[in-house]
Amino acid sequence: xxxxxxxxxxxxxxxxxxxxxxxxxxxxxxxxxxxxxxxxxxxxxxxxxxxxxxxxxxxxxxxxxxxxxxxxxxxxxxxxxxxxxxxxxxxxxxxxxxxxxxxxxxxxxxxxxxxxxxxxxxxxxxxxxxxxxxx
Amino acid sequence: xxxxxxxxxxxxxxxxxxxxxxxxxxxxxxxxxxxxxxxxxxxxxxxxxxxxxxxxxxxxxxxxxxxxxxxxxxxxxxxxxxxxxxxxxxxxxxxxxxxxxxxxxxxxxxxxxxxxxxxxxxxxxxxxxxxxxxxxxxxxxxxxxxxxxxxxxxxxxxxxxxxxxxxxxxxxxxxxxxxxxxxxxxxxxxxxxxxxxxxxxxxxxxxxxxxxxxxxxxxxxxxxxxxxxxxxxxxxxxxxxxxxxxxxxxxxxxxxxxxxxxxxxxxxxxxxxxxxxxxxxxxxxxxxxxxxxxxxxxxxxxxxxxxxxxxxxxxxxxxxxxxxxxxxxxxxxxxxxxxxxxxxxxxxxxxxxxxxxxxxxxxxxxxxxxxxxxxxxxxxxxxxxxxxxxxxxxxxxxxxxxxxxxxxxxxxxxxxxxxxxxxxxxxxxxxxxxxxxxxxxxxxxxxxxxxxxxxxxxxxxxxxxxxxxxxxxxxxxxxxxxxxxxxxxxxxxxxxxxxxxxxxxxxxxxxxxxxxxxxxxxxxxxxxxxxxxxxxxxxxxxxxxxxxxxxxxxxxxxxxxxxxxxxxxxxxxxxxxxxxxxxxxxxxxxxxxxxxxxxxxxxxxxxxxxxxxxxxxxxxxxxxxxxxxxxxxxxxxxxxxxxxxxxxxxxxxxxxxxxxxxxxxxxxxxxxxxxxxxxxxxxxxxxxxxxxxxxxxxxxxxxxxxxxxxxxxxxxxxxxxxxxxxx
Numbered sequence: 001x002x003x004x005x006x007x008x009x010x011x012x013x014x015x016x017x018x019x020x021x022x023x024x025x026x027x028x029x030x031x032x033x034x035x036x037x038x039x040x041x042x043x044x045x046x047x048x049x050x051x052x053x054x055x056x057x058x059x060x061x062x063x064x065x066x067x068x069x070x071x072x073x074x075x076x077x078x079x080x081x082x083x084x085x086x087x088x089x090x091x092x093x094x095x096x097x098x099x100x101x102x103x104x105x106x107x108x109x110x111x112x113x114x115x116x117x118x119x120x121x122x123x124x125x126x127x128x129x130x131x132x133x134x135x
Numbered sequence: 136x137x138x139x140x141x142x143x144x145x146x147x148x149x150x151x152x153x154x155x156x157x158x159x160x161x162x163x164x165x166x167x168x169x170x171x172x173x174x175x176x177x178x179x180x181x182x183x184x185x186x187x188x189x190x191x192x193x194x195x196x197x198x199x200x201x202x203x204x205x206x207x208x209x210x211x212x213x214x215x216x217x218x219x220x221x222x223x224x225x226x227x228x229x230x231x232x233x234x235x236x237x238x239x240x241x242x243x244x245x246x247x248x249x250x251x252x253x254x255x256x257x258x259x260x261x262x263x264x265x266x267x268x269x270x271x272x273x274x275x276x277x278x279x280x281x282x283x284x285x286x287x288x289x290x291x292x293x294x295x296x297x298x299x300x301x302x303x304x305x306x307x308x309x310x311x312x313x314x315x316x317x318x319x320x321x322x323x324x325x326x327x328x329x330x331x332x333x334x335x336x337x338x339x340x341x342x343x344x345x346x347x348x349x350x351x352x353x354x355x356x357x358x359x360x361x362x363x364x365x366x367x368x369x370x371x372x373x374x375x376x377x378x379x380x381x382x383x384x385x386x387x388x389x390x391x392x393x394x395x396x397x398x399x400x401x402x403x404x405x406x407x408x409x410x411x412x413x414x415x416x417x418x419x420x421x422x423x424x425x426x427x428x429x430x431x432x433x434x435x436x437x438x439x440x441x442x443x444x445x446x447x448x449x450x451x452x453x454x455x456x457x458x459x460x461x462x463x464x465x466x467x468x469x470x471x472x473x474x475x476x477x478x479x480x481x482x483x484x485x486x487x488x489x490x491x492x493x494x495x496x497x498x499x500x501x502x503x504x505x506x507x508x509x510x511x512x513x514x515x516x517x518x519x520x521x522x523x524x525x526x527x528x529x530x531x532x533x534x535x536x537x538x539x540x541x542x543x544x545x546x547x548x549x550x551x552x553x554x555x556x557x558x559x560x561x562x563x564x565x566x567x568x569x570x571x572x573x574x575x576x577x578x579x580x581x582x583x584x585x586x587x588x589x590x591x592x593x594x595x596x597x598x599x600x601x602x603x604x605x606x607x608x609x610x611x612x613x614x615x616x617x618x619x620x621x622x623x624x625x626x627x628x629x630x631x632x633x634x635x636x637x638x639x640x641x642x643x644x645x646x647x648x649x650x651x652x653x654x655x656x657x658x659x660x661x662x663x664x665x666x667x668x669x670x671x672x673x674x675x676x677x678x679x680x681x682x683x684x685x686x687x688x689x690x691x692x693x694x695x696x697x698x699x700x701x702x703x704x705x706x707x708x709x710x711x712x713x714x715x716x717x718x719x720x721x722x723x724x725x726x727x728x729x730x731x732x733x734x735x736x737x738x739x740x741x742x743x744x745x746x747x748x749x750x751x752x753x754x755x756x757x758x759x760x761x762x763x764x765x766x767x768x769x770x771x772x773x774x775x776x777x778x779x780x781x782x783x784x785x786x787x788x789x790x791x792x793x794x795x796x797x798x799x800x801x802x803x804x805x806x807x808x809x810x811x812x813x814x815x816x817x818x819x820x821x822x823x824x825x826x827x828x829x830x831x832x833x834x835x836x837x838x839x840x841x842x843x844x845x846x847x848x849x850x851x852x853x854x855x856x857x858x859x860x861x862x
Contacts, residue, residue: 017656017657017660019657019660019664020659020660020663023660023663023664023667026667027663027667030667030670030671069652069656100652100655100656100658100659101652102648102651102652102655102696102699103648104754121659122655122656122659122660122663123659123660123662123663123664123666124663125663125666126666126670
């Protein structure tokens with residue numbers, strides 16, 4: 001992969017685990033997947049960010065890695081709220097679920113959501129990124 | 136008119152219908168009498184010529200009556216005339232009386248003929264033959280069904296038109312013989328009424344020859360012919376009835392008898408032959424021994440029979456059942472019904488009776504009574520309660536067993552409402568039972584209801600009730616139930632514990648998921664970081680250490696996955712869907728790509744042949760295939776130039792044959808039996824959890840399939856699976 005040729009400008013990582021946000025940032029940067037990584041430690045914060053920047057196209061992420069199991073508001077709750085955001089936001093963002101959940105129901109539920117384009121099992125590796133970049 | 140004459144007329148004639156000739160005559164007589172009794176014209180005596188004329192007329196009249204001979208020749212003087220007139224008057228009266236009588240007799244004869252359907256006739260005999268027409272009475276025409284006058288009354292016409300062809304000769308012969316010899320005949324023959332062969336009638340005919348006294352030759356044949364069809368028919372029917380009666384009498388199993396009681400010793404008048412069948416004694420034997428009827432009575436019953444027979448002397452009929460001993464010693468039950476006849480003085484003169492063998496009926500009655508007794512005893516000793524309730528749901532009948540069950544006596548229960556004995560919470564159930572039975576009578580409806588116990592408290596009863604409101608023998612709702620309190624309690628306890636178990640199960644399931652997630656999440660993080668770190672360094676030692684760490688963590692991760700799969704297989708219901716093997720194998724391939732990324736260059740071949748819809752639990756099939764394929768990868772033989780795993784699937788409505796074949800290291804024969812055991816591992820070096828094949832076996836069991844393996848160490852392993860279609 002060409003280190004100077006980023007796949008995405010801005011990638012948001014929504015995960016409550018610090019180690020996963022940390023790892024994601026390292027992997028995404030190392031493999032030149034994203035020019036800028038926007039870590040969000042909760043679904044609420046992620047939604048606030050998107051909502052606040054809904055008019056600011058530059059600030060919106062091109063892709064969102066979304067964890068499922070998070071306290072207070074989980075990945076699916078996030079998707080419910082995300083649905084209400086303006087089309088401008090939804091048109092720009094691609095959502096990839098990134099979870100350690102093994103529940104087949106979770107995978108099905110995620111894949112049936114119109115805004116989710118992929119479901120990945122943690123950990124995030126270089127191989128998996130390749131799949132996202134070239135589906 | 137003269138009073139005397141008038142009186143005479145009124146006495147002997149119907150004045151209104153006096154023949155014209157008589158009227159003229161009476162007028163004349165009247166005038167004559169008037170002339171005699173009216174002395175107003177003595178001074179004008181009649182002319183001699185006139186007197187002479189009157190005289191002559193009176194004589195003529197007397198001549199007509201035929202009584203002038205004995206009259207003295209008298210002159211035409213007035214006294215003679217009066218005498219003559221008196222005479223005429225007398226003769227006239229006599230004639231009228233005679234005519235009257237004749238008329239009556241004629242009418243009488245006619246009526247008799249009509250009533251008797253008897254026609255009379257008279258035919259002249261000429262040279263011993265009946266050739267000339269004669270006289271037929273109106274009734275003869277009626278008997279023949281002909282209009283009077285439509286036919287010349289000759290013997291020839293009669294025979295030709297009316298007599299049955301087969302009987303013509305017979306009639307002629309009889310008539311011939313009567314004319315020539317016997318002078319009389321009395322025969323029966325058939326005629327066609329109105330000449331119609333369909334109207335066959337039978338007549339009796341009696342003919343009498345009137346002879347010339349001098350020559351003895353036949354002059355006239357006088358006779359009567361009457362229709363006796365009805366009489367014959369009646370007679371025939373009577374005869375037939377008599378014969379049948381006789382037959383009946385002979386074949387009847389019942390014995391009829393009549394006994395005269397007039398003399399001191401009873402005398403059997405008649406007895407039907409069936410006594411042989413019933414008593415074994417013949418009619419003759421009964422006649423010979425008048426006491427035989429009593430002798431045959433079973434000793435113990437004799438008194439009862441005698442007692443009953445006393446009614447007969449009082450004129451009451453008797454009916455009594457008793458036993459008799461047949462001639463062969465056999466006992467029979469009989470029923471006798473006797474009707475007495477009393478004389479005017481109230482003395483018993485005759486008895487008539489029937490004796491019927493009722494042994495079979497009696498035996499059946501006894502058997503019935505016996506079976507009733509048995510049935511009742513069964514009912515009473517049964518632990519099930521049997522009840523009959525009216526349409527208003529009041530108990531009409533209950534068995535003792537209900538009393539034992541709930542403590543109330545049978546008498547206390549009878550008449551009370553069903554609702555009084557059933558728990559208020561169950562009244563709605565009772566109503567729905569009634570509703571169900573209304574909809575479908577004859578179909579028993581199952582129930583579980585609480586019944587009140589006399590000492591307080593309730594018992595659960597289970598049973599069924601059926602609508603027999605329109606039944607023949609028992610009318611009502613028939614219930615049949617038993618105390619199942621212990622069973623219901625047990626069931627309730629079971630239900631409660633089952634619910635608890637379900638809850639525990641659910642909790643456990645959730646626990647397994649949440650634990651597995653909580654365990655996996657940090658593992659995944661560590662794995663990620665390890666991989667990242669490994670990609671950052673070139674140091675061989677560090678890479679080796681990190682690789683070992685990674686292997687260990689992956690093992691732990693798989694272990695968690697296996698436990699999760701095991702838990703899912705054990706707990707989740709089977710979800711049957713049409714299995715899409717193409718899609719399923721593609722997922723497995725993807726999955727393995729991540730699992731064994733860059734680890735081995737294993738060839739993964741898939742051959743799928745789908746011949747129709749195959750139904751099973753796709754997720755479970757996925758688990759077992761994942762396990763078998765990843766095993767094949769894990770135990771691939773690194774020495775071999777072309778390591779592979781090959782999955783072959785042939786599926787259809789009948790089931791699916793799945794083969795997973797590899798050319799890996801193989802499994803020694805001694806382990807073939809054990810590899811499906813839980814936590815069994817072939818060697819310490821093996822990287823698995825020891826759950827994989829166990830899970831495969833469990834999953835196949837769950838899917839009602841079977842698995843077998845062929846394996847040679849150093850050559851490879853083949854797992855053969857058959858799964859039935861569960862659609």
